Amino acid sequence: MTSIPQYKRVLLKVSGEALMGKRDYGLDTETVNTIAADVRDVIAMGVQVCLVIGGGNIFRGIAGAAAGMDRAQADYMGMLATVMNALGMQSALEKMGVPTRVQSAISMESVCEPYIRRRAERHMEKGRVVIFAAGTGNPFFTTDTAAALRATEMKCDAMLKGTQVDGVYSADPRKDQNAQRYEELTYLDVLARDLNVMDAAAISLSRENKLPILVFNIRAPGAFAAVMRGEGLFTRIIEN
Numbered sequence: 001m002t003s004i005p006q007y008k009r010v011l012l013k014v015s016g017e018a019l020m021g022k023r024d025y026g027l028d029t030e031t032v033n034t035i036a037a038d039v040r041d042v043i044a045m046g047v048q049v050c051l052v053i054g055g056g057n058i059f060r061g062i063a064g065a066a067a068g069m070d071r072a073q074a075d076y077m078g079m080l081a082t083v084m085n086a087l088g089m090q091s092a093l094e095k096m097g098v099p100t101r102v103q104s105a106i107s108m109e110s111v112c113e114p115y116i117r118r119r120a121e122r123h124m125e126k127g128r129v130v131i132f133a134a135g136t137g138n139p140f141f142t143t144d145t146a147a148a149l150r151a152t153e154m155k156c157d158a159m160l161k162g163t164q165v166d167g168v169y170s171a172d173p174r175k176d177q178n179a180q181r182y183e184e185l186t187y188l189d190v191l192a193r194d195l196n197v198m199d200a201a202a203i204s205l206s207r208e209n210k211l212p213i214l215v216f217n218i219r220a221p222g223a224f225a226a227v228m229r230g231e232g233l234f235t236r237i238i239e240n
Contacts, residue, residue, distance in 0.1 A: 005228040007158045009048040009124065011151035012039065013144065013198075014162045016056035016085055018218050026057060027088050031219070035162075036092035038224040039129060043098055047228055048124040050154055051131045052147040053089060055081030061139070075139035079106055082143060086133035087111065099128040105137030105146070117153050124154065144202040152209045159211055160227060161198060162218025167235035168197050184236045197237070206237075213237040 014035060021028025042049055058081035064074030083104055090100045101123045102112035112133065113119070120130045135146040144161075151159040164174075170193070171179040182189075187207035190197055197203070197215055206213055216227050216234035226232035 003229055005045045005047050006230045009156050011156045011159045012051045013147035014053045014218055016054035020057045032088055032092045034221055036096055040096045040098050041225045042228055049129050052143055052150055053082055053085040054143040072139035079134040083133040086131040089131055093129055101128055102131045102133055105134040142199050144198040148202040148205040151211055159213050161215045164219055166217040166233035168195055168215050182235050186240055
């Protein structure tokens with residue numbers, strides 16, 4: 001293994017649920033700080049990093065729709081939840097000395113920048129972490145799809161999906177002891193086997209743009225940097 005990072009520019013997708021730690025709702029400060037420290041360590045390796053954070057720890061649009069809310073309205077509420085998470089991560093990163101910008105797909109200039117592709121690229125070139133909030137700005141699209149879209153727009157070398165397990169399994173390993181772990185999969189494998197990694201739109205967009213997806217355990221301290229070095233446990237999703 002080498003200590004040289006395998007990629008120069010990456011997007012890290014973190015679910016809102018990953019920020020809860022052991023809580024049932026909201027942000028766990030210790031967990032947020034741990035993830036922020038991992039991002040700081042990867043930045044120190046010379047890697048340009050941007051993030052997309054989900055909002056499921058506060059509000060999930062699809063859950064609101066299932067409870068009888070208008071789906072579009074519920075999705076907009078979910079987008080606002082991602083902005084809250086982005087600001088929380090920004091605060092944690094900047095306390096660690098990492099310059100950060102939040103860009104939102106929904107205009108709210110009092111708290112963050114609007115999403116402007118070329119400005120975001122410039123921030124990354126200057127070593128700033130850019131956190132993309134409010135998904136794509138449109139209902140009916142998940143933050144997974146937003147992550148694949150932003151990673152493609154930013155010309156990232158890879159997209160990393162931080163989950164609560166160390167890769168992609170045939171079933172949830174926390175519930176099924178016989179679940180098989182995969183070292184490598186193709187985009188079509190994920191779609192054909194209905195592996196619940198990211199939604200179909202995100203997988204299809206990644207496939208179309210030949211964007212590798214690396215799935216790893218975001219809760220393991222140092223795992224992000226290890227994956228950047230090609231070490232540790234993770235699943236790589238690529239085209240044959």
